[in-house]
Amino acid sequence: xxxxxxxxxxxxxxxxxxxxxxxxxxxxxxxxxxxxxxxxxxxxxxxxxxxxxxxxxxxxxxxxxxxxxxxxxxxxxxxxxxxxxxxxxxxxxxxxxxxxxxxxxxxxxxxxxx
Amino acid sequence: xxxxxxxxxxxxxxxxxxxxxxxxxxxxxxxxxxxxxxxxxxxxxxxxxxxxxxxxxxxxxxxxxxxxxxxxxxxxxxxxxxxxxxxxxxxxxxxxxxxxxxxxxxxxxxxxxxx
Numbered sequence: 001x002x003x004x005x006x007x008x009x010x011x012x013x014x015x016x017x018x019x020x021x022x023x024x025x026x027x028x029x030x031x032x033x034x035x036x037x038x039x040x041x042x043x044x045x046x047x048x049x050x051x052x053x054x055x056x057x058x059x060x061x062x063x064x065x066x067x068x069x070x071x072x073x074x075x076x077x078x079x080x081x082x083x084x085x086x087x088x089x090x091x092x093x094x095x096x097x098x099x100x101x102x103x104x105x106x107x108x109x110x111x112x113x114x
Numbered sequence: 115x116x117x118x119x120x121x122x123x124x125x126x127x128x129x130x131x132x133x134x135x136x137x138x139x140x141x142x143x144x145x146x147x148x149x150x151x152x153x154x155x156x157x158x159x160x161x162x163x164x165x166x167x168x169x170x171x172x173x174x175x176x177x178x179x180x181x182x183x184x185x186x187x188x189x190x191x192x193x194x195x196x197x198x199x200x201x202x203x204x205x206x207x208x209x210x211x212x213x214x215x216x217x218x219x220x221x222x223x224x225x226x227x228x229x
Contacts (some may be wrong), residue, residue, distance in 0.1 A: 041218045042218075042222070043158075043220045090157055092157075092158075106157050
């Protein structure tokens with residue numbers, strides 16, 4: 001059983017829809033991350049939360065809106081997405097935000113924008 | 115700035131043969147280095163990491179990697195491939211000298227194991 005759980009595993013949405021991806025970590029970590037994995041690009045870091053505060057936002061379009069209500073939960077709210085946003089979205093967590101800390105990943109949410 | 119280059123997007127080996135996946139990094143300061151594996155329809159799982167304690171790092175599933183500063187490399191090896199090793203492997207780098215998390219991933223190498 002993974003320590004980082006993502007739902008839904010698969011999501012198909014239209015460009016005018018609003019949906020959310022959910023992530024929950026059961027590892028007692030205090031840092032959480034959203035990554036985007038596309039077919040033709042390396043894994044891209046989108047957002048970092050440390051102690052529920054957003055500490056990194058890597059030039060992600062505003063149609064992606066993260067939310068971290070507590071240290072165990074992380075959401076990615078999606079609205080008016082484009083077909084090129086179709087990708088695997090990976091949530092991850094780590095004990096701390098140091099460069100040496102191991103990052104633990106969820107199984108991902110496959111998003112298809114039609 | 116830091117970057118990671120994985121030479122070969124696809125590698126195919128026979129079962130029982132040596133596995134060698136190449137990773138070179140570019141970083142202005144000595145980095146931490148990681149290898150992650152991604153099995154089909156799953157997230158990434160840490161295989162091993164280098165944090166300056168020892169240059170030869172042993173990981174899970176019989177994999178190991180050696181940090182070579184002079185070659186700026188951190189190649190992943192396994193003496194004998196198993197069918198279950200078929201997956202995508204990612205090398206990643208994070209600088210030691212900053213407090214922020216800045217893990218940069220390579221583009222990945224897909225390992226195929228032939229029976």
